[in-house]
Amino acid sequence: MDTFFAIAFSFPTVIFSVLLCVAIVYWLISLVGLGDIEADGDIDASGDFSGLMVTLGLQGVPLPLVLTLLFLIAWLASYFAELLLGALVPDGFLHALFGLAIIAGALVMSVLVTAVVIRPLRPLFRRAYLPPLQKRIIGTACVITSATVTETKGRAEAILDGAHLVLQVRSHTPLAHRERAVLIEHIPDKNAWWVVPEAEFLAGESAG
Numbered sequence: 001m002d003t004f005f006a007i008a009f010s011f012p013t014v015i016f017s018v019l020l021c022v023a024i025v026y027w028l029i030s031l032v033g034l035g036d037i038e039a040d041g042d043i044d045a046s047g048d049f050s051g052l053m054v055t056l057g058l059q060g061v062p063l064p065l066v067l068t069l070l071f072l073i074a075w076l077a078s079y080f081a082e083l084l085l086g087a088l089v090p091d092g093f094l095h096a097l098f099g100l101a102i103i104a105g106a107l108v109m110s111v112l113v114t115a116v117v118i119r120p121l122r123p124l125f126r127r128a129y130l131p132p133l134q135k136r137i138i139g140t141a142c143v144i145t146s147a148t149v150t151e152t153k154g155r156a157e158a159i160l161d162g163a164h165l166v167l168q169v170r171s172h173t174p175l176a177h178r179e180r181a182v183l184i185e186h187i188p189d190k191n192a193w194w195v196v197p198e199a200e201f202l203a204g205e206s207a208g
Contacts, residue, residue: 007082012099016075016106023068030064057115059191060122069117073110078102136160140183141198142169149175149195156181156195168192173200 008017053059058066081102089098142158142165149156149171156169167183170192175181181195 003083007079007086010082011096012103012106013075013078013082015103016071016078019071020068020075023064023071026064027068056111058111058118061118061125065121066114066118069114070107070110073113074106077106077109081105137165137183137193138185142167142181142183142195144169144175144177144179144181147177149181154195158183169195171195171197173197 007013053066058070082099086095086098089095137158137160140158140160142156144154144156145166146153146155148154149169151170151172154169154171154175156167158165158167168191169181169183170187170190171181171194173196175195175197180198182198182201183193183195184201185194186192187194
C-alpha cells in the first residue's frame, strides 16, 4: 500500500491522479443530482476542437465520459510504467526526463484505448440523445462569427436552452460576419449545419 501511494502521488503519476480525482468528484456530484451530465456535451465545442475529437476518434459520446476514460487509462499506464521501470532510472534529471516520456506515452495510449472503448457506446448515446437535440436546434437563430459563410466553410454562435453553442455552418447564400441566420438542417458527416439568412427564413414563414 505504501508503494501504491508513493507512486500515485509522485511525478509523473500525480498529474493523472489529480485529473482522475476531479473526474470522480464530477461524477459523484452528478449522481447526487447537483450536476447535469450532458450526453451531447461535445456539440458546444468550437469547430477546431470538434474536428480534433473526430480526428482522434473520440466523438459520439458525452465529453465527461471521454475525459474520465482518458484520465483513467493514462493513470494506469503511468502508474504501471513507474512501478515496473521507475526503479531502473536514476533519480534527478534522468528520472525527470523519464517522467516526461511516461506522460507523453500515457497520453498517446489513453487516446488510442479510449477511441476503441467508446466505439461500441456511440449507438447508445446517438439513439438516446442525438435526435432530440437535432430536432430542438432546428429553427434556432444564430450569429455568424467567421468572416464569411459559404457552402464549404463558416462558423456561427447560437444559444439553445441557455447553452452557448459554437457551430460549423454552411450556406448556399453567402453570409458575412455578424449577420443573423437560422439553422435548418444537420450535416452529419461534417458535423455542421445548413443555415439560411434570418430574413429569408422569416419571409418563408410569413408566406407559409
